[in-house]
Amino acid sequence: MNPSTAGTRIGQPNTTAIFFFLLFVGITLAITYWAARKTKTTSEFFAAGGGISAAQNGFALAGDFMSAASFLGIAGLVATSGFDGLIYSVGWLVGWPVVTFLIAEPLRNLGKYTFADVVAYRLKQTPVRLSAAVGTLTVVVFYLIAQMVGAGNLIRLLFGLSYETAVVIVGAVMILYVLFGGMIATTWVQIVKAVLLLGGATALAGAVLYPFGFSPTALFSEAANRYGPEALAPGKLVSNPLEAVSLGVALMFGTAGLPHILMRFYTVPDAKAARTSVFYATGLIGFFYLVTFILGFGASVLVGRQAIVGVDKGGNMAAPMLAEAVGGTGFLGFISAVSFATILAVVAGLTLSGAAALSHDLWSSVVRKGHAPEAEQLKVARISSLLLGILAILLGVLFKNQNVAFMVGLAFAIAASANFPALLLSMLWRGFTTRGAVASMLTGSISAVLLIFLSPTVQVDLLGNASALFPLKNPGIVTIPLSFVVGWVVSLLSPEAEASRRFAEVEHRMHVGAVVPPPVTVPTGVAGSVPPGVPEAPQKV
Secondary structure, three states, rough: OOOOOOOOOOOOOHHHEEEEHHHHHHHHHHHHHHHHHHHHOHHHHHHHHHOOOHHHHHHHHHHHOHHHHEEEEEEEEHHHHHHHHHHHHHHHHHHHHHHHHHHHHHEEEEEEEHHHHHHHOOOOHHHHHHHHHHHHHHHHHHHHHHHHHHHHHHHHHHHHOHHHHHHHHHHHHHHHHHHHHHHHHHHHHHHHHHHHHHHHHHHHHHHHHHHHHHHHHHHHHHHHHHHHHHHOOOHHHOOOOHHHHHHHHHHHHOOOOOHHHHHHHHHHHHHHHHHHHHHHHHHHHHHHHHHHHHHHOOOOOHEEEEEHHHOOOOOOOOHHHHHHHHHHHHHHHHHHHHHHHHHHHHHHHHHHHHHHHHHHHHHHHHHHOOOOHHHHHHHHHHHHHHHHHHHHHHHHHHHOOOOOOHHHHHHHHHHHHHHHHHHHHHHHHOOHHHHHHHHHHHHHHHHHHHHHOHHHHHHHOOOOOOOOOOOOOOHHHHHHHHHHHHHHHHHHHHHOOOHHOOOHHHHHHHHOOOOOOOOEEEOOOOOOOOOOOOOOOOOOO
């Protein structure tokens, strides 16, 4: 089986791709129209009224998480680098058990719309929510830039459209989803996208394995014969073990700090459903990453590394080229449309989480001190969604032709360094204080941004300098422990009696729910009151 050297139709208008894309958009806009009629309250806009089942949320979580970077990027890394591409699959996947055992149930029991609800539950509202919003919006903006620039380049290659047109289309459709349908529409867009992506990737993997008697071992052996045994060995992509550990840590804990993922746990009825939905999502995502591994090696064997890199230096067109090689232009069109749908679903989830930070954390809880009327909250939420959508389009156009790999790394590094430590400490440590939370979140955000700017990714790859001040491309191994230590030390230096007293209530509610047993009456006040927007618990601890 010689690699395909024939010309590819990638980069030319594909009627099949356009048909499937228009079909997807038509179905999802119909869903949005239906969802808009059901979205009348803030709870329905941000959390679908808590009416999503565990199975539905599992598919939606998978759809929210499986981005174009997962599908196209990992397949391309495996195709061009072999075994090393698996580090991204494993890093992203092993973050889900962390979410299952440490985050899902407590988050659902303690919060309402955002992870800041949990961190601020027994702490002073204004400084904690301001810091949490900074971290959330930074993650969302960098992730949005990466998705929009990726969308523009991807659609330019797959559909033959101009970059700017592609970015505007993605942004406009995403704004319609979020602005009118809120979380209900976003959830169903993500479910439909997950089914299409899993189905398309599985069909493509089956077509790849068919010539090898459906034996992955035979496929791997063929790859080793063609590219040498090093294709099945680690070390080519990440040669420094410390770099591999740092990347793995950031990917693993970054998942537990991504605001658009954490937000999904509020869409289910209770904590048990939250945990069960993570179980479903982990299974779906694990299966998906196994499939992308097959696709990567299949592309290297059936298409050829030289042909893949010839179309896109990053190897991101490996999966579409493989679809064309095994199924012709029709299959290429379907996979192209699925890739487009993948971006739309992820961008919609990101925009909704950013809107929640602006309207719920900043406007309702900080500016209006928890006294904003329902209609006002919903209006601000929709305005925030519109502004974020427009910002995403503008940034996507502005960052055209830029290397966005460091933005994805930065988003995960900030999520892992700023959001995750503060979230975990607030749930598990009685001595965690307001100043400790603020210091932890700001330290994580600033250190991640600074060290990535000083890393080889920016200094060498982007700016062309001979060397970088910070040797690692991903700073997770430094910034995550630093955020924990700073939060711990500052909390010890600034004890907060009220926060410590309320920990028993937090601990009970975290595991059981809103019913709290007696004894001590909780004083009211800025630090001691239930956070704005969080369901009231009995005032006895």
